[in-house]
Amino acid sequence: MASDNTVGVALIGCGTVGSGVARLLINDHDLLASRSGLDVRLRHVVDVDFTRARQVGVDEGLFRKDIDDALKDPRTHVVVELVGGTTLARTFVQRALAARKHVVTANKALLAHHGAELWAMARAHGVCIAFEASCVGGVPVIGALLGGLLANEIDALYGIVNGTCNYILSAMAGRGAAYADVLAQAQADGLAEADPTLDVSGEDSAHKLAILAGLAFGRRIDYGAIHVEGIDTLDIADIRYGAELGYTVKLLAIARRQDDGLSLRVHPAFLHDTHPLAGVNGPFNAVSIFGHAVGHTLFYGRGAGSMPTASAVVSDILSVGLGAATAQFARLGLWPDRAEPARQLPIDQLRGRYYLRLTCQDSPGVLAAVTDVFGRHRISLSGVLQHEPDDGGAGVPVVITTAATLEGNIRAACREIDALPVVTAPTVVVRIVEEHQEKLP
């Protein structure tokens, strides 16, 4: 930074999060100075719409339509990219790095898809990228991976990292309402986007998983090889049956060592009610990280929202200004542009337990036919729950939970089961995720 401890900031994108950042930089200038020892100055706000910037009291003299006005200013030390997406934002970040400005960003999609390229570019220009705000809002999970947990070989990471999905699932379970109804209500309340695809498809969670797993395991993650399922196909019936069995459903982002590879995946999962992540509700997020020395650690807080995310952005600005983020960026070996590619296991090789809901004719011998298939695929059942038919028409639901097995076996068995004449609808599969066991020496 400047020799007088001044940090000049250019804010690119002043929407929900950007206006929160502007608010902290303007209203809390003296608080930030007394805590950090730094004089952080908002120099430029680049956007096409300044409505929110005006609302939070940004001096109109700082408004810019052209990012170059911000980049050519030698008093700009840090560029905060809050445009989002992977097109314009990518160009802006590249231009900021080329202009030798440090970049602070909340853009998980950009880093998941183009992280290695951007990290290398930052390095080539002697600047850094800080991105605490890209994962789990203001909860400093990235800081933990780069700092306090650095001495650990990470064994597994389990996260509830999308607030919209967690809100919808909590509401479905709490109110017994169907997905579409809860989503519509969440949209009306401003808790879900008008186009919620990125959230409910699991893609947003997968972006965060790619970033977190890359740092946790010190490996370059191939985003395209992450297995991703969303919550948009979840049936309230399965949430109810799961509850009967003592399970809560959550959209989990999981990265776990298995055999000599990494299992990386995002999908709805049944957690037993006693699982540490089962009680994470509403808009709150949490990430469990298991290290070989530290054991189980868990980080919890608001995973989204204007001020929580702004908290992470501004803390990153301070960390860059202090030289802490730059030191980590320059020297750590776990950055994706330096690390080996991860060996990502295909989903068929996942080993775990499964919840299956079969829909069968209400006739003798059905269970025998079905259990025969499981037996031939060497799948042990751990529970069977057969309900009365709801209306006599659509078939009888048979809920089965299995012991640990390979997902490939489950898929093969389900293909056979769904082809049985007595089975009247495709079998629903939900993965059961058990509490991860610490491997302390």
Place this chain on the structure above:
Amino acid sequence: MASDNTVGVALIGCGTVGSGVARLLINDHDLLASRSGLDVRLRHVVDVDFTRARQVGVDEGLFRKDIDDALKDPRTHVVVELVGGTTLARTFVQRALAARKHVVTANKALLAHHGAELWAMARAHGVCIAFEASCVGGVPVIGALLGGLLANEIDALYGIVNGTCNYILSAMAGRGAAYADVLAQAQADGLAEADPTLDVSGEDSAHKLAILAGLAFGRRIDYGAIHVEGIDTLDIADIRYGAELGYTVKLLAIARRQDDGLSLRVHPAFLHDTHPLAGVNGPFNAVSIFGHAVGHTLFYGRGAGSMPTASAVVSDILSVGLGAATAQFARLGLWPDRAEPARQLPIDQLRGRYYLRLTCQDSPGVLAAVTDVFGRHRISLSGVLQHEPDDGGAGVPVVITTAATLEGNIRAACREIDALPVVTAPTVVVRIVEEHQEKLP
């Protein structure tokens, strides 16, 4: 560090934690190098007893009886102090700083009592002190306060920060066993020290509170002005009555803004079963931190033990080697040697809810006499639970919960109540700590 990324470490004290540190540095040299980019070398192990050092495979050529042998070596960059206590350890840290060695320590007592002096001394010699391991074992709470939460004005911090106490309280509640019995069992199992005073008196928790609160609020904490009560006087009867009312008992370390001061205290507290800290059991610890931008964040994990604590020590060594810890130490404004003294409120000014267990004669008019006292002290009751006398001899227990009031009022009322002729034993008081409300804008 050395120009070739080598970090030389001298370990002072090779007991439970020290041997964990040695183990990580020796066995995981290559893992640490690939993650951090640093070549960390154990150069000296200073102790009077090398039994554990031998057990974890430290080369005997590194054993030293005299700390000066470690300090005079220019290849020693970081001194790890794991002696404990405030006498010898203080001298060792002073000598290390005077020799211009960075210090990494897990010593909460030393920092709580002499932090400001040692920080100033480190600064004067151009080195830093890193101390993640001093609070909550391997859980990177200090890293969060210095990093990812730095942009926040902290409103409150609530911690379960002593594993021994939490284990004992969890066991008392779970098994319905008395304090002395559970403690004896914990000592037999190696889960409590032979002399458990520092833990069960609350003093260890208060040391950690002094450190955490100092950083959270950017104020110099007067350790002697922290109100401290331990778990050693807790009666199993109150744990049972609390459970009937929906409360779990935990030893909490609390720092909270109230009026224009800070309320800092350690005491057993009743938490409603739905409180985020109520489910933290056994040897696990957790800290809730409330920031003005980030809202509620919670950090959870193992608060003690050889490897979890060693995880924090080694992560600190890496952070010093990277230059991140040194940058924070040099520039942040919130360090106790730079900060203003905190305005710590006396316990009488604490505002909260209370659980009271009165012991009264089984005679008419008792409740009227008692409630009259509360009325005169303007204390509103929120619940009364009167039980049958257990044996007819010791009086009838009357359990009362109050609405929020000042502790000074409670103390004055209890003095009057205990002086009533119908009251046959001193009134037991347990503070009820309700879930802290986020103050998001």
